[in-house]
Amino acid sequence: MAMIITFFVGLSHSAVAEQDSSTLASSSCLVEKGYRLYPSRASTKATKNVGRKDLRVQCLGAPGENRQMIAFAGKKYFIDSSGVISQRGFTYISEEKYRVKEDFVLWADAMGEGKKGAFYNSGIGREFIQVFQTAEGQPIIQNGRAQVMLNQRNRRGKFVTYNGWVSVEGIQEFQVPSSHIKSLKENDVDSVMEDIKAFSPLLHSKFTQAHQTLKKSYKQSPISQIGSNPQIYILKENTQVFDRPSALSGKVIAELEAYQRLDGFLDVRCVPNHGCMTQIQLDSSPLLKNDKNVSKKIVGWIQNEKTVSLSARSKIPNDTLAMSFGSEFDGVVQVSKGSEIVDLNLEICLSEVNSCFHRVLLREVGKAKDLVAWILVDDFRDPVQKFIAANLSAKSERAPIAQEDPRPKAATKGSESEVKPAPQTSPTTEKVSKAPLSDLLSDEAMGKALQEPSSLPEEKGIQRRPRRVKAEPAEQPTEESTEDADIADEEESNVGEGLEEGRYDDDRVVEVSGAFQNVVCLSLDGNTLNVKDESFNNVLFTLNNGEKIKVFQSFGSNQKKLGRKTYDVIKIQDTNANIGWVSKEFISLESECNSIESERPAEGNTGSEEESPSTETDQGEPQRSKLEIDQKATVCTSTGGDLSVYNLHFEKLEQKYFLSSGDQVTVKDNLLKDKPKPNGYKYIQIQDKSGNLRYVAKDFLTTSKCASAIPVDAGVSGGYIFPTTVSTGYSYISNNSRPYRLSSLTRFSGYRNNWGLYGARRSGGGRAHAATDLYQPFGLTRPSSNYSSKYFGGAFRAMKDGKVVREATYFYLGTSYIVVHHADDVVSRYGEIYPGTIYRSKNVRAGQTLGYIKWVGVGAVPPMLHFENYKPGDRDVRRGVLSGSKRINRRNSQRSKHLFDRTSFMKSLERKTFGK
């Protein structure tokens, strides 16, 4: 406590002592000695005052008042010259040695009287609190409630704090885990640097490359402001995004609400008599955050005049810009007076604190090493703006800020009034293209332009509401026509809702759209959920908001009695098979949870990290290889499974970030003697092909050829590979009399070779077979003893690049199926498999192992991959006869009108794949 009190006292005194009156009067903004800034992610564990992430200096004191404003936990307070904080009730905070007992309410009401009845949280007690105290060291108590600050910390180190009041009897002593406290070391600053180097150059290069490409093709930039600061563009309200540059030919793929944030410019096309349109990639606004049907990443075309420069933030509502990445603000770090900003490369806004931050590279006075930190935008607006103006054009050069106090520099900028508002003028719309228009609009060019972003996960939202595709507008959307289109769209969306007529009109029935997937659902994204043992006394592990879980159901009631109370608690299992108990209120279906941010790509993702959902995380036997710094190496696991990846804090990343066998990386540092060694392996720092610095177990890197590498394209033309790993013997071809001669199949004496044919009659002719059955022998090598030789039917793999659109679902006799939408637009059902761990929305590559085939345990047929294919526009020639697996003539139904026969293609592909 003494340390904290000292800190506050020191803060207030030093703040005042070191400010001269001219500074206050002119409201200049500087990084003052003794103040603290937000460190980047790498210093998560490197800060002592972990609960004070929100302490920041607001340099703009009210003119004429000798006081300095600080922001604390999202609220603003003032420190006057006497060093006493004038905000009522706010003085000091005790040490972090308390927590709130279970089921005590944290009241938000500032006076602790509960008049408003509002509360932030109930059932708290999972994290420590700090108790506000008077200058005499007494707790601030009113009406039996003590003023406290609740600190909740997630696994990523991010802190969420709440100010409020808790009944005194609800507070109990609590020892802060030592893991919450760690001194800042110089090495940690190195880690910060490494982290940022891995992170920010990607964002920079993304934008820079886009602009360079653009400038090559078009002498004149299509949008005049594009060269100034590409990261801060928004779109006008009600902007429509089309899938083609011409509104005449393009479908509306999204409607943007106010201040959608542009993430990059990709291309420009001009249409005669319709002006020019720009292809954009954008992040959705937080305004749309709760709409699960809206994609977080959208690539589309907008009219040029729809973009608006945001050269000043004053025009932007505080809650409009929020970026999910890099939002880990935790702890504070001292910065020397006169530190200079030598780079500024990102702005992030956090809705929970209603504030925006700049990530800056600071050169501290007298320090040899630079520091990366996050600074409140408002606090440092002037120097930031100056920096932008002076240095953005020559970003690689360091800002020539002198080591002496730079305040006069900022002071000349003046007060807030000098901050320029956002010019809400439209950029120039007439753009000159040197390429012939016909070329630009050719299908090939269009295909290329539109294909490029297809690897991004922007399709997710579109797929989620496929029935909301809107009609093509009749004419180019002028402002007026946009409104018309909006009305039309609304009507059409009503039509879409009409398709939901099957809904059951009963309050007792919960109906949602999307997969049946339970997730952790907390009030704020970034919070974590403590999963406890059955006694609810001990925390077993924590889960992040949005993490997938499965719920145990007992053979009866799920209610649990703890002490005198009965709780609705449930037993859950996470994706790593950890089991524990949580309150039911924190679990919901994924599509019902508003606090989950949609999936976003990995930083600078080009596919490998996000697209590595192999069915097994099986590192297998380690490889041995001598590795040098900057040497290229290949990820290599013995079974072709994924390789666990750790960030620079040695926190294991989600499975989607794992590396796949065959992925190329660059060795960055192989001397990590003092680093942790998860699972007993020696770890090495690598840079993946997206430029991210990670740690992986050294033993699974090799400089030689990796036998288990995912055989991308596998030598088969067109990027296809046969979906089974063992030749079927053409079991799905009618004239093949003996598809299998393997001895392991001899026990199936009654096997008839044509049973797995597409269209084969079933149920006495009442149905027809929708798949080609790709038979596999028994006795194939199993990845682990969890698979029995009796049921195991070998691996199956993606036939072509694609995306999983339906994860494992019950199929037949205890087997499952998944559905993959391939890059050739063919949608394939891979059936009669083990469920595995491949999840929806994951991209897969041709040849990537998706899982394992499971025998159904019945009859004389061997294990098989039940392989169905569907393609938009294709219809089976025997339509009306063939009915998938449904009964013929039963309400004339069919499995899907897009089912088609791919037997001949499969035959050819099998021959090419296996060379037979």
Place this chain on the structure above:
Amino acid sequence: MKKSYILPLILIALSLLLFLHSKNGSIFSKEKIANKNSFEVSKPIDSNSPSKLVIKDNKRLLVRENEKGQVVQTELSEDEASVVQLAQIFKSYAGTQRNEKDFITDLLSLGLKPVVARDRQEVIEDLTIIRPENTLPGVRYIHGQFDGDETQELQHISFEIKKGPNALEQGKKLVSESMGLGEPVKNVDPKMVLYKMDGYVVWLKELSWEDMMGDPFNAYSKEDVGNVRIAIERDIHDHSDHGS
């Protein structure tokens, strides 16, 4: 002196009853032949239904006609009654026009709270999954999958019963009696029982860890090995047609 005889006699009688009970299994030991009119059935016995679950005097009775045309009543435990209720409901979806809405209605009528998730797809069929939040005594993981198209036709419905020394056999008896199933298909895994029924299959399986690991919907620990899943689903392959 007389009292000293009475107590042992009572104990012997109780032991005998207990022995007979264990020998006959849990559910059909209380089977009685009765007059059809002697029951207060909630509804008349449907001619298409092989059996009826009747609540009388706080007893759960499975009422059916045997091959001789006699009405047979079997007293069921609460857990067994749940299996019968679900099995009878499940049967009504095989080869009939009953659909997803009916399933929701059926679940509601059992006091369950259905959660319905509709997965829309453009190219492949839509899918509706229905799982109640709560469950009936003695069963869990009630799960329904229906086509998301206009037919809302059944793909798969299943639930799970507790493991036990004769769980598979007891489940088989309950299900076959409730659904009026014939002989099971031969040449199947010994820990599985399979019936064919009008384009659908009814199966019961004693779950191994291999069956449970990675289950897309249900959470399992290894303590659950031995539980029995009971399912009725569209017959994709008609494997039973060949190869015996």
